[in-house]
Amino acid sequence: MEERLYDLIFICRPDTPEADIDKVITTLEHVATEKGGKIDSVNKWGRKRMAYRVQKLREGYYVYMVVRSSHGEVVKELERRLKVADPVMKYLTVRLDEELKRQDKLKRHRERRAARRPRKTVPAAPPMPGTEPQAAAPTA
Amino acid sequence: MAEENAPQQQSYGSSGGGGPRSSGPGGGPGGRPGGPAKRGKRNFVRKKKVCRFCVDKADFIDYKKAEILAPFIQERGKILPRRMTGTCSRHQRWLTVAIKRAQNIALLPFAAEL
Numbered sequence: 251m252e253e254r255l256y257d258l259i260f261i262c263r264p265d266t267p268e269a270d271i272d273k274v275i276t277t278l279e280h281v282a283t284e285k286g287g288k289i290d291s292v293n294k295w296g297r298k299r300m301a302y303r304v305q306k307l308r309e310g311y312y313v314y315m316v317v318r319s320s321h322g323e324v325v326k327e328l329e330r331r332l333k334v335a336d337p338v339m340k341y342l343t344v345r346l347d348e349e350l351k352r353q354d355k356l357k358r359h360r361e362r363r364a365a366r367r368p369r370k371t372v373p374a375a376p377p378m379p380g381t382e383p384q385a386a387a388p389t390a
Numbered sequence: 391m392a393e394e395n396a397p398q399q400q401s402y403g404s405s406g407g408g409g410p411r412s413s414g415p416g417g418g419p420g421g422r423p424g425g426p427a428k429r430g431k432r433n434f435v436r437k438k439k440v441c442r443f444c445v446d447k448a449d450f451i452d453y454k455k456a457e458i459l460a461p462f463i464q465e466r467g468k469i470l471p472r473r474m475t476g477t478c479s480r481h482q483r484w485l486t487v488a489i490k491r492a493q494n495i496a497l498l499p500f501a502a503e504l
Contacts, residue, residue: 259454259495300496301456302503310496314454342495344453353449360447 255290255350256317256325260332260341261310264297271311274335278315281327287319304339316346439476443485451484453491456498463489467501 262271275292282289295312304310319325325343332341443451452458462470462477462485469489472482492498 257454261496301493301499302496304496340496342491344491349450356449 253318253320253347254345255347256319257344257346258315258317258325258328258341260313261300261304261339262313262337263305263339264307264309264311266311266337270337271313274337275313275315277335278328278331281331282317282319282324285319285324285327286321287317287324290316290318307339310339317343441476441478441481443481444478448481451481451488453488453495454497456492459485459489459492459498463498465502467493467499 260274262274271294279289279292293314295314297309298312300308300310317324317328329341329343332338462475464470469486472479475482477485489498493500
């Protein structure tokens with residue numbers, strides 16, 4: 251199975267000390283490597299106001315990471331750990347690679363079209379600028 | 391046709407263009423040369439809405455950027471329809487997915503709180 255890329259966001263309770271959050275992150279990293287995956291990047295967004303109340307709290311500590319894995323076991327285990335972890339209130343995993351693939355395809359498509367366009371516009375270009383027809387009119 | 395034109399011209403003098411126009415299809419061409427037809431024809435020049443994501447040439451819509459998605463939801467948290475925002479169908483499809491993901495991770499509200 252080819253490698254897959256995931257976004258993983260989780261929200262911790264805002265009153266958890268930084269050390270506990272780091273502990274959660276390191277355990278997740280361990281789990282990922284154990285199962286044959288890899289955590290590409292970890293980005294702590296910090297305390298943010300949430301759009302709605304979760305467990306009667308208005309704020310949460312957001313952590314965002316990118317996970318790379320080649321089989322679903324990794325995500326399954328990571329989600330199980332997050333469910334069990336005490337400071338974690340909420341988490342979300344989103345598969346990323348298919349969207350990246352689509353993005354790539356669109357980009358290539360646009361580049362191809364952009365490469366083709368000059369040939370079409372070059373013959374049309376000379377009459378387009380306003381100065382040339384005026385210069386041509388007196389001579390004709 | 392000549393017979394039809396004659397009474398219409400009479401009616402111009404008496405009651406204006408309103409009578410023959412409403413009477414039937416023959417009234418249309420009769421009423422056009424006169425002044426009153428202009429009154430009914432109103433041109434609304436509406437600015438054409440353009441898809442904002444097409445302008446930016448967006449290849450995907452990031453659900454993590456709530457500030458980008460925020461203009462596309464109503465105050466109560468509903469997703470705005472295409473006819474309101476002018477988003478093209480492809481981008482609207484991506485947008486709804488992005489908004490729903492953002493809602494799941496509490497970046498956007500499902501419904502405004504009272």
